[in-house]
Amino acid sequence: MNQEWKWDVWGDVFPTLLDGFWITLLATVLGSLLAAVLGLLVAMATRGPAWLRVPVRAVAEFIRSTPLLVQLVGAFALFNTVSALTIGIVVLGVHYSTYMSEAYRAGIDAVPKGQWEAARALSLSPGRTWRAVILPQAVRNVLPALGNYAIAMFKETPLLAAITVGEMVYEAREYASAHFVYAEVFTLAGLIFLVASYPTSLLMRKLENRLGH
Amino acid sequence: MGDFFSYFFDHFDQVGSGLWVTVQATVYGALLAFVLSFAFGFMGRSRFAVVRTISRVIVEFFRGTSLYIQLFWLYYALPPLTGYELNALFCGVVAFGINYGAYGSEVVRGALNAVPRAQFEAAVALNLSPFQRMRRVILPQAWVQMIPSLTSLLIMLLKATPLLWLISAADLTQVVQSMRDRTGATVPAYVTLLVLYFVFAYVLTLVMNALERAAKARLGQREPTKGLFRARSAEPAVTSTGGAA
Numbered sequence: 001m002n003q004e005w006k007w008d009v010w011g012d013v014f015p016t017l018l019d020g021f022w023i024t025l026l027a028t029v030l031g032s033l034l035a036a037v038l039g040l041l042v043a044m045a046t047r048g049p050a051w052l053r054v055p056v057r058a059v060a061e062f063i064r065s066t067p068l069l070v071q072l073v074g075a076f077a078l079f080n081t082v083s084a085l086t087i088g089i090v091v092l093g094v095h096y097s098t099y100m101s102e103a104y105r106a107g108i109d110a111v112p113k114g115q116w117e118a119a120r121a122l123s124l125s126p127g128r129t130w131r132a133v134i135l136p137q138a139v140r141n142v143l144p145a146l147g148n149y150a151i152a153m154f155k156e157t158p159l160l161a162a163i164t165v166g167e168m169v170y171e172a173r174e175y176a177s178a179h180f181v182y183a184e185v186f187t188l189a190g191l192i193f194l195v196a197s198y199p200t201s202l203l204m205r206k207l208e209n210r211l212g213h
Numbered sequence: 214m215g216d217f218f219s220y221f222f223d224h225f226d227q228v229g230s231g232l233w234v235t236v237q238a239t240v241y242g243a244l245l246a247f248v249l250s251f252a253f254g255f256m257g258r259s260r261f262a263v264v265r266t267i268s269r270v271i272v273e274f275f276r277g278t279s280l281y282i283q284l285f286w287l288y289y290a291l292p293p294l295t296g297y298e299l300n301a302l303f304c305g306v307v308a309f310g311i312n313y314g315a316y317g318s319e320v321v322r323g324a325l326n327a328v329p330r331a332q333f334e335a336a337v338a339l340n341l342s343p344f345q346r347m348r349r350v351i352l353p354q355a356w357v358q359m360i361p362s363l364t365s366l367l368i369m370l371l372k373a374t375p376l377l378w379l380i381s382a383a384d385l386t387q388v389v390q391s392m393r394d395r396t397g398a399t400v401p402a403y404v405t406l407l408v409l410y411f412v413f414a415y416v417l418t419l420v421m422n423a424l425e426r427a428a429k430a431r432l433g434q435r436e437p438t439k440g441l442f443r444a445r446s447a448e449p450a451v452t453s454t455g456g457a458a
Contacts, residue, residue, distance in 0.1 A: 005294075061444055065368060065414040066407040069375040070386055074403030077393075158281035162379060169281055176289065183290035186282055194277040201277075 009184040013175050017189055020171035021196075024157045027089050027167060031157075032150040034093025039100030039146075043108060044130070046101065060098040068095050069159050076163040088160040096153050100146055107142035108134060144208040151201055155193065168192065217398035221405065224392065231388030232409070238305045238374045238384065239413075243367055245310025246317055250363075253314065254321025268318070275315035280373060284308040288380040301382035305374070313370050320362040324355040357428045364421040368414050385409060418444060 045056040063071070072091050079087060111134050119129040158169035168189055176185040221228065256268035275283070287304040291297070328351050336346040375386040386406060393402030422441045429436055 062407070062411055065372075065444075066410045067372040067375045067386070069378075070403065070406050070410065073386075073390070074399070074407070077399045077403070155279040156281075158279055159376075161281075169285070173285070180293075183286070183294050186286040186290050190278040190282040190286060193279045193282060194274065197279075198273065198277045 006181060006184055009179070009181045010188050013172075013181075013185050013188060016171050016175055017168055017185075017192060020166060020168035021192060023085070023165065023167040024154070024160075027085065027092065027157050027160060027165070028150065028154045030089045031092035031096065031153055032146075034089065035096035035100050035149070035153070036146055038093060038097035040104050040135075042097055042101035043104035046105060047108065060101060063095060064098045068092075068156060069162060071095060072159060072163055084160075084163045084165045088157075088163060088165045092153055092156070092160075096149055099149055103142050103145035103149070104138065106145075107138035110141060111137045144204060147204045147207065148201075151197055151204065154197060154200075217392065217396045217401040217405075220392055220396050221389075227388050227392075228385070231383055231385040234302060234377065234382055235371075235374050235385040235413070238302060238309065238377055238382075239367075239371050239417075241306040242309030242313070242370055242374075245306060246313035246366070246370065247363075249310060249314025250317030250321050253318030254325065257318060257322045258325060272315045272318050275311050280308060280312045281376065283312055284376055284380065301377060301380045304380060305377045305382065309370050309373060313366050317363060317366055320359050320366070321355075324358040324362075325351065327358055328354050353428070353431055357425065357432060357434075360421060360425040360428060364418060364425075367417055367421065371410070371414055371417060415444065 042056060042060055045052050046060075047053070068091070071094075072088065075087050075091050076084060115133055115137065116129070119133045124132065157167055160167050161170035161173060164170070172185045172189045176182045253268045253272055256264050257272070259265050259268075284304060287299065287308055288301060292299060332350055332354065333346070336350045341349065374384060377384040378387040378390070381387075389402055389406045389409075393399060396402070419441065422443065426436050426441060
């Protein structure tokens with residue numbers, strides 16, 4: 001070993017990392033909410049008429065297949081008057097909405113055809129059909145998948161550091177380069193991620209089993 | 214706008230070298246991930262509890278601690294600890310390999326578990342050795358099931374390669390970004406960059422589709438040629454893998 005491991009760094013840097021962690025959490029929660037809403041809209045649009053379905057699907061496919069980091073940095077350069085955190089949340093939300101839409105789509109497809117026909121027979125409007133008949137059945141089954149995407153997003157929030165959002169990795173890098181203690185700081189940051197994401201994923205698995213998947 | 218494209222084509226050799234870094238990171242990272250997927254996937258099915266536990270701990274550790282931290286740790290933290298200076302591309306390949314290998318091991322394990330029990334029993338009844346059983350009966354069937362998920366992971370890995378730019382490797386992202394800085398053309402630069410990644414992702418998808426078709430043909434399942442060209446969405450490497458357990 002070239003350099004002694006300094007344990008006292010952990011006590012010193014922990015509050016700083018925790019501050020960053022709240023931003024990480026905030027971005028994950030707001031980003032997931034945005035993705036959940038947008039994803040539903042995308043899923044509904046891909047069941048719509050061809051003029052709406054085809055372009056929405058193409059754009060979603062493009063967003064899904066290209067790197068989130070490039071999208072973030074590009075949006076940051078383009079909208080340089082908007083705060084970095086806002087851009088980060090919106091880009092994360094849009095990116096993950098294209099995944100979540102697939103989950104919704106599977107959920108909507110799983111609703112029996114008879115339910116659509118019954119709603120038609122009762123002459124419900126399209127709006128009421130979605131709201132009162134289809135979505136309550138579809139969304140229940142989709143929830144575990146949405147939760148998994150939220151966890152995946154949580155682990156991608158460090159990317160926000162690239163556009164100067166002061167989340168945990170950004171704070172870690174600032175501190176580490178100022179004090180030249182990279183190993184200690186990044187190890188602690190990784191452990192915080194592990195401690196936060198592992199119990200959540202166990203919980204999601206429990207939820208999935210309970211819903212019978 | 215014309216500025217950017219004339220600059221882009223005048224300095225096409227730079228684009229080529231950036232693309233080459235990205236291709237190398239993707240291919241080597243994927244190869245390492247593939248090997249680790251099978252290693253941890255098989256370990257996860259071992260008869261010995263100790264081996265299963267070791268595989269479980271390693272997989273959960275690398276899935277839980279975010280790829281970005283792993284990459285930064287390799288690049289920034291390892292050199293002062295060990296005294297070795299690591300090349301950025303090498304760090305990328307190792308980080309991508311272990312991270313996606315951890316996710317891939319769940320795919321391998323799940324696919325092996327999904328092969329019907331009776332196939333194992335039939336192979337035993339035919340007096341095949343464990344190795345023959347795996348190679349001739351179990352793997353060909355599991356392989357077909359693995360390919361779609363492995364394709365998703367491969368696209369995810371490609372999408373992670375711009376991280377190399379953060380540890381200052383001259384990958385595609387960095388090259389095009391520096392061209393944008395020089396020409397001041399933001400929109401054309403980023404759109405070009407995204408299109409390049411999209412094309413690369415589609416090429417990888419075509420290769421994987423062909424692999425899947427060949428694997429299915431081995432099992433006697435024919436597919437229409439049209440299926441070769443379908444796009445496949447990248448799925449994020451989620452923590453819980455549903456029925457895989």
